Amino acid sequence: MVVLAKGELEQIALPAVQKAAPPLADVPEVDLATAASGGAEGRAAAARAVAAACEEHGFFKVTGHGVPLDLLARVENAAAAFFALQQREKESAMSAVAPGSPFGYASKRIGSNGDLGWVEYLLLGVTAAGASTGDHSADDPLLSVPDEDAVPAAWRRSFRDLLNEYTVAVRRMTCEVLELMAEGLGMEDTDAFARLVLDDDSDSMLRVNHYPPRPELKHLQQLHGGGGGGRVTGFGEHTDPQIISVLRSNATSGLEIALRDGTWVSVPPDQGSFFVNVGDALQVLTNGRFRSVRHRVMVNSVHSRVSVIFFGGPPLRETLAPLPQLVGEGGRSRYREFTWREYKSSAYRTKLADNRLCHFEITS
Numbered sequence: 001m002v003v004l005a006k007g008e009l010e011q012i013a014l015p016a017v018q019k020a021a022p023p024l025a026d027v028p029e030v031d032l033a034t035a036a037s038g039g040a041e042g043r044a045a046a047a048r049a050v051a052a053a054c055e056e057h058g059f060f061k062v063t064g065h066g067v068p069l070d071l072l073a074r075v076e077n078a079a080a081a082f083f084a085l086q087q088r089e090k091e092s093a094m095s096a097v098a099p100g101s102p103f104g105y106a107s108k109r110i111g112s113n114g115d116l117g118w119v120e121y122l123l124l125g126v127t128a129a130g131a132s133t134g135d136h137s138a139d140d141p142l143l144s145v146p147d148e149d150a151v152p153a154a155w156r157r158s159f160r161d162l163l164n165e166y167t168v169a170v171r172r173m174t175c176e177v178l179e180l181m182a183e184g185l186g187m188e189d190t191d192a193f194a195r196l197v198l199d200d201d202s203d204s205m206l207r208v209n210h211y212p213p214r215p216e217l218k219h220l221q222q223l224h225g226g227g228g229g230g231r232v233t234g235f236g237e238h239t240d241p242q243i244i245s246v247l248r249s250n251a252t253s254g255l256e257i258a259l260r261d262g263t264w265v266s267v268p269p270d271q272g273s274f275f276v277n278v279g280d281a282l283q284v285l286t287n288g289r290f291r292s293v294r295h296r297v298m299v300n301s302v303h304s305r306v307s308v309i310f311f312g313g314p315p316l317r318e319t320l321a322p323l324p325q326l327v328g329e330g331g332r333s334r335y336r337e338f339t340w341r342e343y344k345s346s347a348y349r350t351k352l353a354d355n356r357l358c359h360f361e362i363t364s
């Protein structure tokens with residue numbers, strides 16, 4: 001359970017004047033099953049729709065994804081069971097992690113630069129094979145715990161196995177989406193994005209978030225006539241650094257995205273589908289054609305929200321720069337070349353809401 005110290009709620013609450021965000025009327029949607037079975041025409045139409053959504057919002061919904069619904073339900077139930085453990089038991093998933101590492105369990109503190117949210121989470125490194133650290137790793141937050149820990153090792157192992165199974169399935173689907181993106185951009189090398197996420201050394205992560213409800217919000221909302229006050233931030237506004245983020249949540253609302261004009265809209269939850277965010281790295285590779293979407297999560301007054309996000313990143317050694325075919329002859333490259341390692345070490349020194357790409361922009 002997330003517990004707040006004095007003064008912390010003020011930092012998480014949005015100003016009372018802030019209106020509830022209206023729902024995004026037409027969430028762009030891509031059906032992967034139709035893209036696969038619709039012949040060349042159907043595939044080309046899906047690729048165009050993906051590219052249009054990435055240009056306009058940097059965000060869209062994926063249906064017909066082929067990830068078994070029963071796997072989604074098992075992951076959701078196991079995550080809920082993990083978050084229902086005693087605080088001490090959840091924190092033991094942190095004790096194995098090297099100091100300074102972002103991985104493991106945490107509550108309220110997002111990153112290490114003072115950001116707070118009404119959220120608790122588990123952040124894990126993952127490789128193309130599933131778990132980053134292998135089955136018997138000494139530094140896996142879920143596997144290496146003190147012998148006297150109250151949560152049986154067998155339960156932790158089966159939770160880790162389940163998250164690995166989920167990661168393998170979601171990474172496969174993510175790569176199909178990345179291929180459609182490349183096709184939609186008219187690229188000849190349609191594997192160019194997927195290759196980065198499939199690499200053995202891909203720097204990918206899995207995040208499991210839990211946003212407990214805040215029942216007192218209901219009264220505050222009534223007090224302000226329903227539209228304004230009493231909004232609490234679960235996860236503050238930000239863009240994701242990686243190439244792509246693929247999110248699945250339970251049926252509880254909370255996710256909001258910023259449109260091009262800066263207005264916030266809420267995304268109606270859909271537990272049978274996935275939502276895709278374009279990340280900063282893909283904005284760079286596409287020379288700004290695809291938009292890294294700013295998003296946040298607001299807390300619900302009645303229901304808890306559980307979300308699982310796969311962040312597909314390139315290997316740390318990878319050099320990133322706008323792809324020449326997307327800059328075009330005589331075109332201007334908007335970003336300088338940098339390695340993913342360089343970008344990450346700069347990004348991890350920033351606050352959540354900061355613009356992390358401005359350090360890499362070519363301004364002249």
Ligand SMILES: C=C1C[C@]23C[C@@]1(O)CC[C@H]2[C@@]12CC[C@H](O)[C@@](C)(C(=O)O1)[C@H]2[C@@H]3C(=O)O
Nearest residue numbers: 102110111115240241347348349350351352
């Ligand atoms: C405040 C921070 C948390 C974050 C690292 C950072 O310094 C800036 C980016 C944040 C973010 C957002 C997307 C993902 O949830 C995340 C894991 C990532 O790669 O970048 C988080 C980082 C984090 O929670 O450690």
Ligand SMILES: O=C(O)CCC(=O)C(=O)O
Nearest residue numbers: 207209235255297307309
């Ligand atoms: O929990 C969510 O729904 C989204 C969280 C998020 O944006 C993130 O973890 O980067």
Ligand SMILES: [Fe+2]
Nearest residue numbers: 238239240295
């Ligand atoms: Fe995010």
